[in-house]
Amino acid sequence: MELSATAYVILGMVSREARSGYEIKAAVDNTTRFFWAASYGQIYPELKRLSEAGLVEGVDASTGDRKRTRYAITADGKAELKDWLRRPPETAEMREEGLLKLFFSGVLKPAEAVETLRTMRRGRLDLAERLRALEPEKTDPKDPYPLIVLRAGIEFNEWFAEWCERMEAQLLAPTREKGRR
Numbered sequence: 394m395e396l397s398a399t400a401y402v403i404l405g406m407v408s409r410e411a412r413s414g415y416e417i418k419a420a421v422d423n424t425t426r427f428f429w430a431a432s433y434g435q436i437y438p439e440l441k442r443l444s445e446a447g448l449v450e451g452v453d454a455s456t457g458d459r460k461r462t463r464y465a466i467t468a469d470g471k472a473e474l475k476d477w478l479r480r481p482p483e484t485a486e487m488r489e490e491g492l493l494k495l496f497f498s499g500v501l502k503p504a505e506a507v508e509t510l511r512t513m514r515r516g517r518l519d520l521a522e523r524l525r526a527l528e529p530e531k532t533d534p535k536d537p538y539p540l541i542v543l544r545a546g547i548e549f550n551e552w553f554a555e556w557c558e559r560m561e562a563q564l565l566a567p568t569r570e571k572g573r574r
Contacts, residue, residue: 394446395471398484399435402465404474406450411465414440424539427524427546440464448473492514503564510564514557521550 396404402425406417414437421431443449451462455471466474491513498506526549532540 394442396443396477398429398438399431400439400443401474401477402429402431402476403436403449403464404470405440407464408471408474411447411452411463413454413461413463415461416463423527427520428542439477443470446527447561489513490569504565507561507564510561514554514561517550517554519559521547521554524550 402421403417406412406420412420414433417436417440418431418433421436425431439501440449440451444451445466446465446469450467454461454463491509494509495506495513500508508534524543526541528547529540
């Protein structure tokens with residue numbers, strides 16, 4: 394059975410603790426969403442497939458009238474997750490609408506393209522601050538990897554903001570040169 398990236402996100406999330414689909418989505422939104430998102434429309438069908446494949450096991454966790462299933466990873470699911478973790482990454486994808494707009498900004502005046510860079514810079518600085526606020530007071534010595542990834546996110550966004558600033562200066566340099574003549 395070929396598993397999707399979302400399936401591996403789910404296996405990773407339930408390997409830490411049993412979770413409902415809603416709890417998986419909340420965990421994704423507070424952690425991996427900054428580099429790998431998953432929607433409810435992806436999570437619930439994948440949970441069904443993983444359950445049918447015996448990689449996760451659903452347990453009724455209903456309260457009152459509210460029906461709820463919490464999923465835990467099975468031994469086969471843990472083996473599949475470990476196998477995937479040991480394989481080299483296959484994708485290196487980044488979706489950044491600002492870069493897409495910048496790519497096509499040749500139809501604009503440089504000052505307008507600079508606004509795209511400024512907007513991206515502000516967004517990256519804001520995101521770096523939001524990520525910094527997630528840093529825990531203490532590191533779990535048994536599982537330092539989420540913190541390592543969090544720090545990668547902080548440093549990447551700081552670098553990206555600095556890059557935006559450098560590119561803004563580069564775009565404005567010819568304008569400044571003309572003004573001096």
